[in-house]
Amino acid sequence: MCGSYHEAWRRSTITLLGYLTKKEIDGVLHQMTWPPHSPNLNPFEMVWDELDRREKEKQPTSA
Numbered sequence: 001m002c003g004s005y006h007e008a009w010r011r012s013t014i015t016l017l018g019y020l021t022k023k024e025i026d027g028v029l030h031q032m033t034w035p036p037h038s039p040n041l042n043p044f045e046m047v048w049d050e051l052d053r054r055e056k057e058k059q060p061t062s063a
Contacts, residue, residue: 023029 020029020031024031
């Protein structure tokens, strides 16, 4: 079962990449280039940023 799952995943990936490439060639979409470890794509960084913002909202600004 594991092999067939990976083969299906591989075929789906190839199909999707072909579709996206065609849309880019047709001018329908533009692929954005992101660094591989961009914090913009890291869900953990987004969660920590949100927690930071919420914590700062709770803290008084003056004593």
